Amino acid sequence: MSWLKYALKRLLMLIPVILSVTFILFVILSLAPGDVARLVLGQDATPEQVAQLNHEMGLDKPLLVRYVNYMIDALKLDFGTSWISGFEVLPEFAHRLPYTLLVSVLALLFATGIGIPLGIASAIKQYSLLDYGCTFVVMLLFSMPAFWLGTMCQILFCLTLHWLPVSGIRTWKCFILPPMILGANTLASMIRMSRTSMLDVIKMDYIRTARAKGASNHDVILHHAIRNSLIPVVTQIGISFAGTIGGAVVTENIFAIPGIGSMLINAVKGRDVPVVMGTVIFITIIVGVINLVVDLICAIVDPRIDLAS
Amino acid sequence: MKKIVLVLLTLMMVLPAFAQGGQEATTAKDSVTLVVTGNPYRFYALSSKGCGGDDNLVLANVYDCLLALEADGSLSPALAERYTVSEDGLTYTFYLRKGVKFQNGAEMTAEDVKFTFDKGAAGPLGKALFINFDHCNIIDDYTVEIVLSSPFAAFPYGVASRLGGICSKAYYEEVGDDGYMAAPIGTGAYKFVEYVTGDHVTLEAFEDHWRGAPAIKHVTIALVADTNTQILGLQNGDYDVMRAPSIEQCGRFDKMNGISTSVGDSTSRITLNLNAWSGIGTDLNFRKAVQAAINKDDINKAVNSGAATILTVDICPMYGGYPDQIKGVDYDVEAAKAYLAQSSYKGEDFSITCVAGSTFETVAKVIQAQLLEVGINAKVEAVDNTTYEEKGKKRNFDSRLVDEASSLIDADSIATQFTPSRFDESVWYPRAAEIYAMAQSGRSLQGDARKQVYGQIAQILLDEAYTVPLYNGITTVAYNDSLEGVQAHCLGYYLFRYWSWK
Numbered sequence: 001m002s003w004l005k006y007a008l009k010r011l012l013m014l015i016p017v018i019l020s021v022t023f024i025l026f027v028i029l030s031l032a033p034g035d036v037a038r039l040v041l042g043q044d045a046t047p048e049q050v051a052q053l054n055h056e057m058g059l060d061k062p063l064l065v066r067y068v069n070y071m072i073d074a075l076k077l078d079f080g081t082s083w084i085s086g087f088e089v090l091p092e093f094a095h096r097l098p099y100t101l102l103v104s105v106l107a108l109l110f111a112t113g114i115g116i117p118l119g120i121a122s123a124i125k126q127y128s129l130l131d132y133g134c135t136f137v138v139m140l141l142f143s144m145p146a147f148w149l150g151t152m153c154q155i156l157f158c159l160t161l162h163w164l165p166v167s168g169i170r171t172w173k174c175f176i177l178p179p180m181i182l183g184a185n186t187l188a189s190m191i192r193m194s195r196t197s198m199l200d201v202i203k204m205d206y207i208r209t210a211r212a213k214g215a216s217n218h219d220v221i222l223h224h225a226i227r228n229s230l231i232p233v234v235t236q237i238g239i240s241f242a243g244t245i246g247g248a249v250v251t252e253n254i255f256a257i258p259g260i261g262s263m264l265i266n267a268v269k270g271r272d273v274p275v276v277m278g279t280v281i282f283i284t285i286i287v288g289v290i291n292l293v294v295d296l297i298c299a300i301v302d303p304r305i306d307l308a309s
Numbered sequence: 310m311k312k313i314v315l316v317l318l319t320l321m322m323v324l325p326a327f328a329q330g331g332q333e334a335t336t337a338k339d340s341v342t343l344v345v346t347g348n349p350y351r352f353y354a355l356s357s358k359g360c361g362g363d364d365n366l367v368l369a370n371v372y373d374c375l376l377a378l379e380a381d382g383s384l385s386p387a388l389a390e391r392y393t394v395s396e397d398g399l400t401y402t403f404y405l406r407k408g409v410k411f412q413n414g415a416e417m418t419a420e421d422v423k424f425t426f427d428k429g430a431a432g433p434l435g436k437a438l439f440i441n442f443d444h445c446n447i448i449d450d451y452t453v454e455i456v457l458s459s460p461f462a463a464f465p466y467g468v469a470s471r472l473g474g475i476c477s478k479a480y481y482e483e484v485g486d487d488g489y490m491a492a493p494i495g496t497g498a499y500k501f502v503e504y505v506t507g508d509h510v511t512l513e514a515f516e517d518h519w520r521g522a523p524a525i526k527h528v529t530i531a532l533v534a535d536t537n538t539q540i541l542g543l544q545n546g547d548y549d550v551m552r553a554p555s556i557e558q559c560g561r562f563d564k565m566n567g568i569s570t571s572v573g574d575s576t577s578r579i580t581l582n583l584n585a586w587s588g589i590g591t592d593l594n595f596r597k598a599v600q601a602a603i604n605k606d607d608i609n610k611a612v613n614s615g616a617a618t619i620l621t622v623d624i625c626p627m628y629g630g631y632p633d634q635i636k637g638v639d640y641d642v643e644a645a646k647a648y649l650a651q652s653s654y655k656g657e658d659f660s661i662t663c664v665a666g667s668t669f670e671t672v673a674k675v676i677q678a679q680l681l682e683v684g685i686n687a688k689v690e691a692v693d694n695t696t697y698e699e700k701g702k703k704r705n706f707d708s709r710l711v712d713e714a715s716s717l718i719d720a721d722s723i724a725t726q727f728t729p730s731r732f733d734e735s736v737w738y739p740r741a742a743e744i745y746a747m748a749q750s751g752r753s754l755q756g757d758a759r760k761q762v763y764g765q766i767a768q769i770l771l772d773e774a775y776t777v778p779l780y781n782g783i784t785t786v787a788y789n790d791s792l793e794g795v796q797a798h799c800l801g802y803y804l805f806r807y808w809s810w811k
Contacts, residue, residue: 032695085350086358087506095506154541166542167533169508256533258507266348266507266534271695 002306003296010295014288019071021284022277026067029273036083036271057083074281080274082267089278093260097282099169100259103251104244106175107183112237115190120229122191123198124221134191141188146247150181150254167256174255182251186240193236197229204228231302238294242287338810340527341792343803344539344548348532349510352493352501354471355425356486359433365471365802366530366552367510371412372474372495373519375403375422376465380573380798382627382718384469388417388496388519398460398753401468405451409519411477412494419447424478426455438472438716440464441752460753463629463719470716498523498806508532512805524809543568543787550788550795550803555668556614562787569790572616573797577714577782578625579669581661581676582726584707585775586736589659594652596774599659599708600638602645602683603676609780611675612668620778622767623723627781627799630720630751632764637778638771645683658688662700662709665691669710672779704736712782718799720763724748726776738775 037053054060058069073080079089122134157177158166168174201207202225210220248261256262260279267275299305347363354360354368375389389403409417423445429435430442441461446454457464467473474495481489493501498520499512510530516522531548533539540558542548544565554562559570583599584590605619618626621637661676663669673689680687692700700706715722725731727741727748738744744766751762770776784797794807 085348087350092506151537151541154538158545158547159541162545166545166547167535167538168531168547254535254538256508256531256535256538258505258532262507262534 003299007292007296010288010292014285017288018281018284022071022281023067025277025280026070026273027063029271029276030063030066032271036273070277074278079278079281082272082275084267084270084272084275089274092263092275093278093282096258096260096263099257100245100248100252100261102175103178103182103257103259104241104248106179107186107244108237108241109183110179111183111186111190111240115187116194116230116233119191119194119196119233120198120221120226123195123202126199131195134195138188138191141184144184146181146184146250147254149184150177150251153177153181154254167254169257174257178251178255178257181254182244182247185247186244189236189240190233194229194233197232198225201225201229227301231298234298234301235294238290238297241294242290245283245286339525340529341525341549341805341808342529342531342547343550343552344531344533344542345552346532346534346536346539348507349530350504350506351490352504353476353486353490354434354474355428355432355476356490357432358490360471362801365800367501367512368471368474369497369800369802370499370512370528370805371493371497371501372471372476373409373497374469374473374475375405376469376473378466378469378718378800380796380804382574382576382625382799384465387469388422388475392465394755398462398755399457401455401457401464402448403453403455403468405453406519407451409496410517411480411496412500412515413477413480414517415477415479417475417477417496418450419453420450421475421478422453423447424481425473425475428476429472432472434472438467438470440467440717442467461721462752462755462759463717463721466629466717466719498804499528518806520806523806525805528805543789546789549792550786552786552803553801554785554787556612556616556783556785559616559785559787560614567790568787569795570785570787571795571797572783572785574618574625574627574799575714575782575784575801576625576627576716576718576799577712578620578623579672579779579782580620580623580711580713581777581779582706582709582711583775583777584704585738585773586704588707589652589654589657590707592652592654593774594648595654598645598648598652598654598683599680599685600645600771600774600777601641601648602679602685603777603779604640604679605779606640607679608672608675612671613780613783617783618781620780623770623776623778624720624763624767625715625718625781628715628718628720628722630759630763632720632760632767634760635764635767635771638774642683649684654685656684656686658707659685660688660690660707662690662692662697662706664694664697669712672710702732704732711776714782716800720759721748721752723763723766723770738773740769740773740775744769 036059037050037057058066077090081088118134122131125131154166157164164173164177165171207220207224210224248259249265252259252261253265263275264279267279345366349363349367351358351360351364352367352371360368373388375387376384377387379385388406388409390406392401392403394401405419405422411417426439426442426445430439435442441457441459441464443456443458446456448454476489477494480494484492496519498515498518500515502511502513504510509532512528514523514526533542539548539551543551559572562568562570581603583596585596589595609615609617609619622632622635624631659680661673663673670689670691673691677687677689701709713722713725724745727738727745729745747762747766751759754762784799784801786795786797786803788795791811793809793811795803796807798804
């Protein structure tokens, strides 16, 4: 039951994190110049109409009161309605989350499915052509920003080769390019991490012992080295998954995927505080839970990790 | 290792099987996909939540008004076959077309017109679009009288606005506000089908439309925030029409096979508003120096590739009541220098405020160069949108580039900058009250008499150099050149009923 206790403890630790993140965000959004009510009503609105809307939105109250009221409502799962479009934040988030999760999971599968085998292979064949090739690819993927890589891939795969649609969610083909772009950076991390980890493991004494006992290279790698080399990679997968949810902001914008990333970016542009706050709270919870799950998986993969301590 | 290579090679062979993926997604020849940046989401103009510019893409096609606003800003008969105006300008009588059906099959009558105007006037947009509306009388099933509290010659433009889209009274009583918003019906050429939040809106042809069934049977409005993606999608055939590409993008499209563009005048006017209430701005000679130093053609070439219409007065030529008798102030460097020499200008900084990163920053830079040429130490003050709005509201600027749009396509909007309730008296134009009173008097006039009044106002603005009118805003559209009837509408939306495939 130590893992359950550990999970509960970690979940409780999320509370101060959420409070800190939301308070800082709330203060920043409140300090931004401009009158939100006038933004919503337009320049033709009379001062009375602006004052009325400010009152209706509670913007005439002190900052701390507004924050506390917001958090009390949030505890009741009332995240408010969008100031700009009037939709309720929670159902809208629930509608959009599956798209973001789908793209993020596919991105992770793409990155791990290709990155780990390539990283291991380049470690086994250190200083080979494959190893140098992988190092080059890693540097390339790390140095290319998603918005540029996305556009280049659209030109190549959509405009020149006509293999894939440019954007949208109409067919399954729409979900090929976005995960590749979103996962490109993670792919580079996976190659590098699994290569480094494997290189460390295959220099260990127990690997040397296995070889001395006459085990074939194939057996040594498959049965002795891979599992141990994957422990840091599993941690990296968790961190990367949280990162892909953040990275979805750019990718969803490029490929017109109606996920939470595009929702967040539109809300920030329009100073739509309820949507920004709600989205950030959800993302914080998701990232926190993902990190917890990763820790639990690590404990399963590596028996040396004792959650109780 | 060999297995990995084998898998990769297999993938490389299999992937080409998806070739033409983009083209395959292209809609059939009775369908069109329009790609837009803005997000239309309010499909019922009478709602207490109001509606905005992007919503017009749907509203203009799902609803019909008594009068239709065409792409060039002209009015044409729609649900009303004709209308008359009483001599005192207070009563508009509309004679309705018979046999017009709502998309649920019910017939449209005068009851629906009265319901629309009564509810619209009481809603958030009523004061802006149904100006001076007092009440609506039903004469018979096909005749309605709209009575104004005081004359307003531009009222027909309000009738043709998004708020004037006729809604079904019976359907409203059945479903209420929320139901109408979720499943709107009108008498327009297209039926609303679905809105997938953040992704697309789908419309379907209304076969019983009073103008006849539209040629395009399905319209998808795809919401794509990234402009590069829109361009690539149009080139790839994923989209058939792209809304509002920049003029540079239009230039690139024109060089491509299979894509055409249309550029037209919008209802907005771009002006340089000058401070006339503090500092050097109070000196008329200085303001006149600025006015004469600006070469509008150079600005137009720099930001619109010369495509925009140059404004001589602060009124668009398409506006009702446009005073075509007024001659503007010519670009004249020598005259500008002479005015400057007569002014009290001592070389202080003169800022041109604009939104950073917008087209207007380029406009500001061109103006800066032109003012420097005559000896005015001009600086560009490019600020974020919120700061820009705040500065405008408080009139805290030396000069400010303004894009003044008008839903009512009428010269009456010239008075916007002089409306008493909008600004504090400390930042009041010296002749603002006089200008506002003249504009109010223009509302009760018709025909040439209106032109005279707005001509006098425009002349005061030129004489006093309160504003320097620069150019008429432009509206653009890029489209697959197999489509016919696509035209940039002055309000930035499109009337799909005119579209067809060749």
